[in-house]
Amino acid sequence: MKAVVIRTFGPAEGLAVVDLPTPVPATGQVLITTEAIGVGGVDAVIRRGTIGGYGFEAGHVPGSEVAGTVTAVGHGVDSSWIGRRVWAFTGFGGGYAEQASVRVEDVLPLPPDLSSVDAVTLGSSGVVAHFALAHARFSPGESVLIRGAAGSIGVTVVQLAARGGAGAVAVTTSSADRGDRLRGLGATDVLDRSGNGDADAPAGYDVIVDVIAGADLPSFFDRLKPNGRMVAVGVVGGHPPADFGMQLMTAFRKSLSFATFSADTVSEPDRRAVRTEQFAAAGRGELRTVVHEILPLHDAVLAHRKMDAGEVFGRIVLAP
Ligand SMILES: NC(=O)c1ccc[n+]([C@@H]2O[C@H](COP(=O)([O-])OP(=O)(O)OC[C@H]3O[C@@H](n4cnc5c(N)ncnc54)[C@H](OP(=O)(O)O)[C@@H]3O)[C@@H](O)[C@H]2O)c1
Numbered sequence: 001m002k003a004v005v006i007r008t009f010g011p012a013e014g015l016a017v018v019d020l021p022t023p024v025p026a027t028g029q030v031l032i033t034t035e036a037i038g039v040g041g042v043d044a045v046i047r048r049g050t051i052g053g054y055g056f057e058a059g060h061v062p063g064s065e066v067a068g069t070v071t072a073v074g075h076g077v078d079s080s081w082i083g084r085r086v087w088a089f090t091g092f093g094g095g096y097a098e099q100a101s102v103r104v105e106d107v108l109p110l111p112p113d114l115s116s117v118d119a120v121t122l123g124s125s126g127v128v129a130h131f132a133l134a135h136a137r138f139s140p141g142e143s144v145l146i147r148g149a150a151g152s153i154g155v156t157v158v159q160l161a162a163r164g165g166a167g168a169v170a171v172t173t174s175s176a177d178r179g180d181r182l183r184g185l186g187a188t189d190v191l192d193r194s195g196n197g198d199a200d201a202p203a204g205y206d207v208i209v210d211v212i213a214g215a216d217l218p219s220f221f222d223r224l225k226p227n228g229r230m231v232a233v234g235v236v237g238g239h240p241p242a243d244f245g246m247q248l249m250t251a252f253r254k255s256l257s258f259a260t261f262s263a264d265t266v267s268e269p270d271r272r273a274v275r276t277e278q279f280a281a282a283g284r285g286e287l288r289t290v291v292h293e294i295l296p297l298h299d300a301v302l303a304h305r306k307m308d309a310g311e312v313f314g315r316i317v318l319a320p
Pocket residue numbers: 040041042045124125128147148149150151152153154172173174175178193211212214232233234235236237261262263264310312313314
């Protein structure tokens with residue numbers, strides 16, 4: 001089968017299309033012939049080597065979510081899975097391939113009205129968006145700022161905050177055009193990447209969901225209201241300065257909270273329940289999936305160049 005591997009960590013050109021043996025599903029696994037592969041921000045973070053400490057090695061097949069049809073099952077898995085259209089979480093890798101073998105617990109049947117492309121656009125990021133807001137103890141009427149809203153996680157946080165009755169849904173983004181598209185998803189205030197540029201935007205927020213981190217993260221503590229909560233879900237802009245906590249301590253009297261959030265800490269049944277609900281909502285058209293572009297699998301380098309150039313709005317999908 002064709003697959004894409006990270007030959008060298010760094011620029012997108014380190015990705016290469018190779019022939020690999022078709023995986024054999026192990027005990028408890030299913031084999032999926034992929035129709036759609038989500039290109040996530042985390043794939044780019046891994047490829048760049050930003051989270052090299054996790055032990056990824058050259059030859060790693062990136063890609064954490066796929067959708068397609070089950071074609072074989074391993075020992076202990078009900079053969080009724082064969083022929084079913086499914087979405088699957090492949091973990092930190094294994095997705096950029098024509099076939100993926102996945103633990104059956106990480107596989108979810110697709111509703112008939114949801115395409116494979118839409119499924120990989122929403123499957124992982126939607127769950128992060130949902131639980132990030134829950135982790136921030138967001139409640140209706142509160143104001144929310146989403147930093148890095150134009151990515152796959154952000155576009156869903158915007159929609160969930162708006163649907164959840166937020167008093168304001170502010171976003172940071174890099175252009176007016178992207179801002180308009182975010183308004184179309186429910187954003188009420190559009191800010192530039194440093195959090196400025198809209199005189200009517202709230203001066204402070206109850207909740208900030210931050211996909212970016214990086215050097216500017218501490219400056220956003222100033223935008224939290226008293227008792228405000230910031231939840232960091234990503235490191236698209238790299239790690240924050242080592243002393244970023246000092247800004248929180250300096251604002252001691254505002255009782256601010258900072259938390260990281262990883263979907264890894266959510267139980268599988270809870271993730272599955274939210275994903276099932278979101279897939280159904282997307283099928284009914286109540287939750288919008290935002291597909292930037294569909295590219296063939298062999299264009300993975302191009303997909304990652306686009307990610308690196310910051311062109312992507314929502315999610316790029318690879319189709320074998
Ligand atoms: N917490 C979890 O459980 C979990 C799960 C999966 C992934 N992740 C993490 O989530 C991140 C990827 O999320 P994603 O796919 O939604 O993001 P993304 O698409 O990679 O980026 C989101 C947006 O951030 C903006 N941006 C890019 N570089 C920036 C910079 N240097 N400074 C400020 N803004 C910048 C861009 O929008 P504009 O150009 O419009 O500003 C971009 O569209 C990764 O760090 C990944 O590790 C977390």
